[in-house]
Amino acid sequence: MRKTKRRIALVFVTVIAMVFTLIPATANADSFVNNGDIITWTRDAWSKYCPIKEIEYTYRGDGTFDMKVYVDMSRYSTTERNAAQYYSLSAYNLDKTRCIALQGGPLPDGDLLSFELIGNVKVKAGERLEIKFELEEDLDVPVEINGPLGNKAESLEVTAPSAPNLFDKMTGYSMVKYESGGKEYRDIYVGLRAKADPKAGTYLWAYNRTEDLISGPFTSRDMRVRIYSDHPGRKRDWTGKTQEWSIFTAKNSDNAKEICEKVESTGAGKVKLPSDGTIEAYMAKNYRVTYSSPRYDQLGITVDANSAYNPAEGADLYHYVTGRGEGTLWKSFSFKDSDRSGSFTLDGLLPGEERSFTVHLFRTSGGLRYDYTDNTYRKVASGAFKAASISAVKLSPKKVKIRVAVPGTQAAAGLSKMYVYKGSKKIKTLYSSGKPDFSFVYKGKSASKSRYKVVSVCSKKTDITKSSSSKKPVSNTYQRPGWISGNLNNITPYATARFVPWKVSYYDGKVKVTGYIANNRIFKLKKFSFRVNVYNPGKKVASKKVTYKNIKHSSIKKVTITIKTKKTPDFVNLGTGFSVTGQKASWGI
Numbered sequence: 327m328r329k330t331k332r333r334i335a336l337v338f339v340t341v342i343a344m345v346f347t348l349i350p351a352t353a354n355a356d357s358f359v360n361n362g363d364i365i366t367w368t369r370d371a372w373s374k375y376c377p378i379k380e381i382e383y384t385y386r387g388d389g390t391f392d393m394k395v396y397v398d399m400s401r402y403s404t405t406e407r408n409a410a411q412y413y414s415l416s417a418y419n420l421d422k423t424r425c426i427a428l429q430g431g432p433l434p435d436g437d438l439l440s441f442e443l444i445g446n447v448k449v450k451a452g453e454r455l456e457i458k459f460e461l462e463e464d465l466d467v468p469v470e471i472n473g474p475l476g477n478k479a480e481s482l483e484v485t486a487p488s489a490p491n492l493f494d495k496m497t498g499y500s501m502v503k504y505e506s507g508g509k510e511y512r513d514i515y516v517g518l519r520a521k522a523d524p525k526a527g528t529y530l531w532a533y534n535r536t537e538d539l540i541s542g543p544f545t546s547r548d549m550r551v552r553i554y555s556d557h558p559g560r561k562r563d564w565t566g567k568t569q570e571w572s573i574f575t576a577k578n579s580d581n582a583k584e585i586c587e588k589v590e591s592t593g594a595g596k597v598k599l600p601s602d603g604t605i606e607a608y609m610a611k612n613y614r615v616t617y618s619s620p621r622y623d624q625l626g627i628t629v630d631a632n633s634a635y636n637p638a639e640g641a642d643l644y645h646y647v648t649g650r651g652e653g654t655l656w657k658s659f660s661f662k663d664s665d666r667s668g669s670f671t672l673d674g675l676l677p678g679e680e681r682s683f684t685v686h687l688f689r690t691s692g693g694l695r696y697d698y699t700d701n702t703y704r705k706v707a708s709g710a711f712k713a714a715s716i717s718a719v720k721l722s723p724k725k726v727k728i729r730v731a732v733p734g735t736q737a738a739a740g741l742s743k744m745y746v747y748k749g750s751k752k753i754k755t756l757y758s759s760g761k762p763d764f765s766f767v768y769k770g771k772s773a774s775k776s777r778y779k780v781v782s783v784c785s786k787k788t789d790i791t792k793s794s795s796s797k798k799p800v801s802n803t804y805q806r807p808g809w810i811s812g813n814l815n816n817i818t819p820y821a822t823a824r825f826v827p828w829k830v831s832y833y834d835g836k837v838k839v840t841g842y843i844a845n846n847r848i849f850k851l852k853k854f855s856f857r858v859n860v861y862n863p864g865k866k867v868a869s870k871k872v873t874y875k876n877i878k879h880s881s882i883k884k885v886t887i888t889i890k891t892k893k894t895p896d897f898v899n900l901g902t903g904f905s906v907t908g909q910k911a912s913w914g915i
Contacts (some may be wrong), residue, residue: 331634357380365391366488376510377401378459379438383449387528387575389489389585390448393417394425395461397439410461415441420454420483433461451489457482477660492520492573494529496597496843498695500550500686506557512617514554514565514605516597520547520573521819528575533586535595542583549573556601559677564707565602571595609698610638610687619709622677622735623786627657627706630667631687637666638687646682657681670801676787677711709735711791714744714782719898720774720797721767722834723819726799729899730756730780731763745781748773758785765899774799803831804897814846814880821847823877823911825885827904837886841902843877849913851877856910858887861903862895871908 351596368666395415399407403567414430449455450646458481469529497517505509507778524530532551541551551571553564574590576582613631640660645653659668671682683706686699712733719727728746736742739759746754748770750771756764770776777796784790806828811817816823828839839858855873859866868889877883895902 332471333805343880345358346464355758355794357794359740363490367484367487376459376482378457378482379783381457381484384879385490386448386461387525388577388581389451389588391486393443393450393903395441395459397441399437399439400453402461406461409463411464411869412462413441414460414462415443415458417443417449417455417457420456422456425720426455430462436845449486451486451585455484455486457484458482463684480493489585489588491590491592491595492522492575493571493592493595494519494521494547496694497548498690498697499608500697501606502528502699502701504701511555511557512602512606513552513557513560514601514602516553516855517550517697518571518573518598518856520544520549523547524575527576531574531582531586533572533574533582533589534564535572535591536567537569538835540577540579540586543579544583550749553599554605563602563819563838565599565605568598570599605696607687608636608691610636610689610696611698611700613641613685613687615685619707620740621741622711622784623675623741624671625672625675625679625681625706625708626669627672627681628658628667628669629685631661632666636689637643637661639689640687641668642686642688642697643683644686646684646863650713652703653685656795659858661882666782669721672708675708677709677784678707678792679816680705682706688790693706711736711784711790711792713784713794714780714852716746716780716797718768718778718797718900719896720799720833721802721894722774724771724773725767726773726778727765727767727894727899728778729763729765730752732758732761732782734762736782736784737762740785743783743787745780745783747779750777765896766770767894800898801831802833802895802897804902805829810842812877812882814844814882816844817842817882823851823854825848825854825858825906825909827858827906830860830897830902830904832891833898835892837888837891839868839889841887843874843883845877845879845881845883845911848879849912849915850879851911854910854912855908855911856906857908858889859905859907860889860895861905862893862897864903867891867893869894 357747363385367381371380378395379398382394383391385391410433412430413433416428417426418424424447426447426449427445458479460479498521500515500517502513518762520530520533523546529541529545530549532549533540533542552562555562572587572591572595574584574589611629612633613629616627617625617627629641631641638661642655642656645656648651656672661668682703684699684703686697688695688697714733715731717729721727730746731746736758737758742758744756745752754766777793777798779796781793782792810826810828817826823845825841825843827839829840833839837860840862843854853873854874854877857869857871860868868891869885870889872887874885
């Protein structure tokens with residue numbers, strides 16, 4: 327009989343701190359139903375003086391359970407139930423060194439009652455327990471009735487279930503090739519999948535029952551465990567034989583060591599591993615990476631894995647952090663059978679922004695995924711911000727034509743702006759718009775004698791600037807490359823004459839054409855007339871008919887023709903064209 331000092335509706339006592347020890351689960355010939363984290367024990371064989379019908383265990387992820395006890399009040403007589411006002415419930419381990427619960431209170435109404443065991447000490451996986459439920463007339467006085475139960479209540483011995491085995495399936499293999507000390511080595515991993523991701527505050531762990539080794543922690547349900555390495559410092563070979571795994575949750579490595587052997591063994595985790603050579607034979611290995619940056623805020627990356635042998639079905643790209651190694655998954659894509667390559671473009675970058683990554687090729691066979699990486703990381707960068715170039719052409723003493731060429735990586739609209747300076751004076755602001763260059767005419771004092779430069783500013787980050795060198799205007803002149811042949815027969819057939827234009831220039835309203843009159847005859851060319859036409863670009867800007875007399879026999883004469891024009895040609899940037907028409911020649915002695 328209990329001491330008579332309790333005068334509260336609910337009492338809970340914790341005897342000693344919980345100690346995690348795990349032993350195999352039994353159900354005393356009764357049955358367990360596993361529904362994820364909730365495992366229900368249902369009583370099949372009744373004891374005459376124990377009304378406990380069912381126990382619900384909720385796994386906490388650390389090798390312990392919360393418990394809820396269901397009591398069948400129909401096991402009591404009407405007299406006993408009417409006499410009872412209170413209940414008491416106790417739970418101990420069998421040797422009474424750990425009190426799981428000691429609680430009581432007013433007896434609720436109903437035929438099937440549920441009581442949660444509340445307390446900081448939790449039942450451990452596989453732990454043997456003694457649970458007792460009693461009715462009381464008062465908080466201190468058990469029911470004194472000569473019925474089937476009354477004060478003859480018996481304890482119930484049960485065994486808590488094992489920790490749940492979360493093993494779901496094997497997903498495939500992955501292989502990493504790498505160099506160390508000038509030699510090449512291989513690590514091979516098996517992919518395992520748990521039934522769910524770990525809950526907050528816990529991690530997943532994989533226990534190899536065959537090798538008695540724990541791997542972890544893992545933060546997601548998909549995990550990989552190293553099963554082979556030929557590196558002397560990492561030597562391991564579990565291939566070519568059957569291995570059995572359990573997957574479970576634990577708070578930390580010490581907690582995992584306490585739990586691992588108390589996780590239920592269902593046989594589902596038994597896997598026959600092929601040899602390392604067989605695994606490698608399934609891998610897709612051949613690929614190349616190319617990249618381009620058509621504009622500084624974009625970076626295009628292509629992975630090409632065309633191969634006649636074990637062609638890859640896709641590729642995964644992982645972030646790579648210098649000094650820390652491979653990180654999270656960055657990009658993933660599947661290849662088409664007709665073109666085993668994939669591309670993507672990054673947007674919104676700054677000039678020269680870098681990305682480092684590794685490439686994993688994958689293919690599937692027999693429902694398993696084979697993942698391969700050569701552990702080589704690639705560093706790529708968007709286009710650098712560059713200086714625009716500037717040139718100026720003399721048009722007159724007070725007028726020049728200025729041309730600004732924009733680098734292709736920053737020519738698109740909204741990428742850059744450019745300030746044009748005459749000396750230290752800003753004379754023009756230009757904004758990128760997709761055009762490769764800008765041209766404008768500047769008028770001002772000493773324009774043809776001044777120096778000009780352009781300062782480019784990155785629109786995405788204005789403290790990034792580039793300046794061109796300072797340039798002086800050049801003569802507005804075009805000259806054909808090379809030189810005229812000294813052999814008359816290469817210029818014009820014998821007994822003919824011809825004018826060959828060679829150079830053209832413009833300055834202050836005048837076009838000057840310099841060329842050569844070739845007289846390929848042994849007689850003096852008494853009179854030679856022709857019309858020269860100058861085009862820029864494709865449009866006639868100057869034309870003039872001229873006549874020359876007394877050109878020596880078998881000779882080449884250099885002449886310069888000056889033509890006034892109202893046009894303003896640009897022979898430096900736009901090129902030129904000539905035509906010579908109406909050539910008439912007369913010879914004499």
